[in-house]
Amino acid sequence: MKPATRHITAKSSDVCEYCGQTCGDDTVLRDGHKYCCFGCATLDQIMVDGKLRLNEVPVAFRQYDLPEIFDKAVEMQTATIYKIRVHAPAIHCSSCIELLEDLPEIDNRVRLCRVNFEDRSVEVIASKEILLSELVYLMDQLGYPPHFDLKGNQRSGEIKEQRALIKRLAVTGFCFGNSMLFSLPHYMGLQLANDLFFANLFKVLNLALSLIVLIYGAQPYFSSAFKAISVRKSHINIPIAIGAIAIWVWSVYEIISGTGFGYFDSLAGLIFFLLAGKWFQSRVYRKVSFDRSLHDLLPMTVRIRKNNGLENEWKSIRDLEVGDIISVKHGEVIPVTGELVGGHARIDYSFVTGESIPQRVNEGEKIYIGGKQTGGDITLKITVKPDPDSVWSAWKTPKNEEENIHWTHIVSRYFTPAILLIAVVAAAIWLWIDAGKALFVFSSVLIVACPCALALSAPFTYGSIQRYFSKNGLYLKASELIGKIPRINHLVFDKTGTLTENGSAEVTELWNHLDDEETRVLKSLSVAGNHIVGNWMNDYLQNTTLTNLDKVEIHPGLGVEASVNGESFRIGSANYLKIPKPVNGTHLLVEVNGGVKAAFSFANKYRKGLTTLLNSLGRHYKISVLSGDNDGERSALMDQFGGFAHLSFNNKPEDKKNFMNQLHDAGDSVLMIGDGLNDQVALATSDLGFVVTDNMSGFYPNADGVLMSDQFEKLPLLMELAAYSQKVLRTSLIFSVMYNLLGISFAVTGHLNPLIAAVLMPLSSITVVGLVTALVSRKAKQLQLK
Amino acid sequence: MKVIVILISASLLLALIFLGLFFTAVRKGQFDDLESPAMRMLNDKPGLTSKRKLNN
Known part of the structure; x- marks a missing residue:
């Protein structure tokens, strides 16, 4: 498949002629106009010409029409239409949205196209008159190669989860605010709170709100804690769940026994801040999809030659047999290992070996899967029965997944037992001092000891560092x-x-006695040769114009010869000219009428x-x-x-x-x-x-x-x-320990009351979040990052 | 003072109405993407965009 157009904006003084955004180094030049991206260039061209012209759909896209892939790729289909939802990471500006959403104008078989800019995804509804391969090719040609997730409708699951989180956050926030208001008269000692009717009304309202928070808002924490307990693993959500239950049970006890007002507002605040942290984490980063299917890379369908090459038939790789003859066009990836039967094969194995100069293969020799054909059409005879599932297994060596335990989980493993121990010891001591207060002290410890500073610090630290990372590429x-x-x-x-740098080289002139006319011939020969060294030479001579050549003869992989105005020219390697090498490594010699007039050497450009x-x-x-x-x-x-x-x-x-x-x-x-x-x-x-x-x-x-x-x-x-993150996390850990010591000291001495809890608990969460974001952004500023 | 009961129930009722509207908005996907609508608004080609059918 053709790689995506370069589509990244960077610093430069040039401005895109279509969208007005600053162009990067990867500016697209077309007909003398400058654009920041392929999308803008295409859109401008459509505006002028009215239509977009496309070639025949290449082989790599045919796979999308195979029923087994089509069924997995579409989100929904009826007899006449289908709907896909794909990632298109190339989306980067408002023109991109405009262009993609105007797909129905470009091709009227597309019914609707909606872009989600935030996670770079596109939803397309199209009539079945347009094949999926054509649709994918159309998007690819516009500069937005779509990425499918063939594992099923994971994408819609993500959306559901995101929506549920937003709803939980809103409801919990609502309960938190109201609960605070109902508690206020009590905290401020207003006369209203002494009125029995109102005191009871506020208690009942608070109880109702807390039920909503507990059942609806905190549900993910309970289910995750429950899961962790059932597989006997420690998890940060276990102490959170214990704390939430302790607060609620004790508050209900206080209300029923008439001994107090309860801690319902603290409970709502706790859950609200935790959910807010989760929401922040999920928002920071939804843009790059790494889970691309291998099918995107390797063609899953091939052209089988029939009737001595008179006809081609499309076939899935799975149905190939040994002895089948397939044809591979210029620029396509070799889908199966086979023997060369016909055509000039120059295979670019850079995917496999990293060697960027294409290799020449003679008829009867083997061509391996994964290479890319670069010299015209070839035909291959299959020698090994292809197995598409094991094909890429060599590349898919699984990552050494040593258990990646987050340190917050390690801390939480000790956190819960430590808190329970403190609570029991404190209660035991109070049984001896004042037995009536023992239960109160026990639950006070559970209420106030809160791991939320712990739970929030890692997501916020990593989240804000990741935000700087993605801003800086x-x-x-x-x-x-x-x-x-x-x-x-x-x-x-x-x-x-x-x-x-890819695609360019440092050119050194070892010697050069060419005049202007001869330099123009050299440039034309370089272009004619269609070899990577020729391309480098062509780039080097970018200010030279082309000239006409007679009797061009290309010797693939070696050199090119031609005659111009009766003079004979040969360019190529020392091997080709049969003279000693002027340097080790890649070089190019120019021979005019039998004498070597110029020599160039090429080195990687760092x-x-x-x-x-x-x-x-x-x-x-x-x-x-x-x-x-x-x-x-x-x-x-x-x-x-x-x-x-x-x-x-x-x-x-x-x-x-x-x-x-x-x-x-x-x-x-x-x-x-x-x-x-x-x-x-x-x-x-x-x-x-x-x-x-x-x-x-x-x-x-x-x-x-x-x-x-x-x-x-x-x-x-x-x-x-990134290294600084450890320091930030340590700072917030120290802070969290200090907060817990303060809270527990109130609790074990029997002095905890709802007002103290209502101040301490949100305060600790807010300070942790503020502290880590401030530290990270200060450090980023110091490092002069964007 | 009993008027507070009315005030509280009125405010709770209002809040519930807004909560309901908010839920509808979430369900309709208004919170799925907070960035593209702002950009979509800036597209200034009525010729191309007006013909587009959004409800399918």
């Missing part, structure tokens, strides 16, 4: 992963595409500010580099940074995995930073894996986070912010 799969970052002591980088980045990371972490390429770059890499712990080349995915295991055995905690698919295994075996990319909607099954490549230099700052 690092998207994490889950906010708890921030807790893993401070433990990291070893960073392992992949070289190609991670430390170097990312901007790499030296600074490595040096500042090197102060805190061990740094290693693993590369799939040859070691021609060793010295260039050492120039960037001298302190590598380990530097190795010619690594295969398995080598990277073995290296990870070595580091594990040495006790290191590893953060792997790679560039996507060819690092899958390494990402999976590391403690934490980030992918550096300029395409947020890519496919990164084993990554824990995605780092935008234009924000790469911010990595040390982001790591420092």
Whole structure:
């Protein structure tokens, strides 16, 4: 499948001609106009031309028409229409919304399209006249490749959960506010509270409100605590549930016995703040979907050749047999391992090995699954019966899931027994001093000892750090992963595409005696060759114009020859020209009339500010580099940074995995930073894996986070912010302990009353939330993060 | 002072009405996405948008 259009806004002075937003480095240029994104460019073109033209739907999309995939992909269907709900992470501005919602105008077989900007999803209702593959291709061509979740309607479950949470929060907030008001006359000692009728009325009203809070608002805490108890696990929700029940039971006892007013307002406040924390956590981050299906990447349908190639038939990979002949077009991913039967095969195995220069394959040789064909159409004969389920198993090495226990759960394991112990001891002592007060002291301890400061500090700390992360181009799969970052002591980088920029190279002129006309020929030959080195050369000569060539002959993988005005030109490698190599590594020679007139060498172009980045990371972490390429770059890499712990080349995915295991055995905690698919295994075996990319909607099954490549230099700052989270959590833990000591000291001395509880409990929650957000944002400001 | 009883019941009743309206709004999906409606409003192409059928 074609990768998504670059769609990220960054700093630049240019303004998009369509939507007026600032364009990034990834500006789309079309017909001399500038746009911030593909969507804007397309929309502007439709405005001018009136229609959008599309090509034939490519093979990779055909899978969506297979009944078994179609049924899973659609949310709902009738005889004439179907409805899909998909993620489209490329949505980023108001034009995107406009363009997508105008799909029915672009293709009238689409009935309705609604965008949800907040979680970057789109709901489409379409007539069955338009095949799902056509719809997906249309969206892809507009620049919004949709992501399906084939596991079922998880998406609508999420919405239901979100709605339920908002309702709970609103109802509990309502009860909290009213309960406070009804308690106020009592706290302030107003005359109203002494009137028996009103005192009883307020008590009854409070009791009613507290029932709503307990049954409706606090229900998720009870069910989660119950679940945890039934599997004998400690969980932060257990002390919360115990506390809530203790408050309620004691308050009911006080009212019935006529001894007091109860703590109903504190109960409502407690549940309200907990729910508010949960809501904040759920809102922070809903934008990146990592659960892309493997089907998105690998075509599930192939073209079978029939009648000696006169006819093609679409078939599911599952139905293929050994001996079938399939055809693969230029740019498609090889769906099965087979033998080349016809065509010029130049396979780009960069997904598999990381080598970016396509390999030439001769007829009769094997072509492996996962490569990408780059030189015209080819036909393959299947030699191994394909098994689509095991195909990607090599990449799907499961992450080492050591039980990731949150420290709040560890604390809560001790919290509940400690509180119960204090309550029992205090009650026992009071039995001896004043037996009538023992029960009151016992329940006071349970009421006031509240883990909510504990329960709130982690979500708010991680939540606000994650907010800074996503503003600065690092998207994490889950906010708890921030807790893993401070433990990291070893960073392992992949070289190609991670430390170097993808798609461009540093060109050095070894010698160059070409005149202007000859340079124009060189540029034209580079373009004609359609080889990655030619592309680099073409970029290098960007100010040169093209010229006409006669008798062009392309020798795939070697070079190109042509004649211009009677002069003969050959460009290519030293191998091709049959002369000694001028340099080790990638190079290009230009021969004019039999004499070599120019030579260029190509080296990887390192990312901007790499030296600074490595040096500042090197102060805190061990740094290693693993590369799939040859070691021609060793010295260039050492120039960037001298302190590598380990530097190795010619690594295969398995080598990277073995290296990870070595580091594990040495006790290191590893953060792997790679560039996507060819690092899958390494990402999976590391403690934490980030992918550096300029395409947020890519496919990164084993990554824990995605780092935008234009924000790469911010990595040390982001790591420092994450490391700071431990300090914030410790501070809030100390605060929470102090609060509990204060509260318990009131309780064990028998001095707790509803007023103290009503002040202390919300105050502690608010202070914890305020404290952690303030600390995190101060630190972020210090680090000069956005 | 008994007037407070009336006031309380009136305020509770009002609050319940609003709560009901709020629940309806949540059920209709008004809280699912708090950002796109604000952007949708800024789209200024009546030619394209007015023809769109929203209720299906």
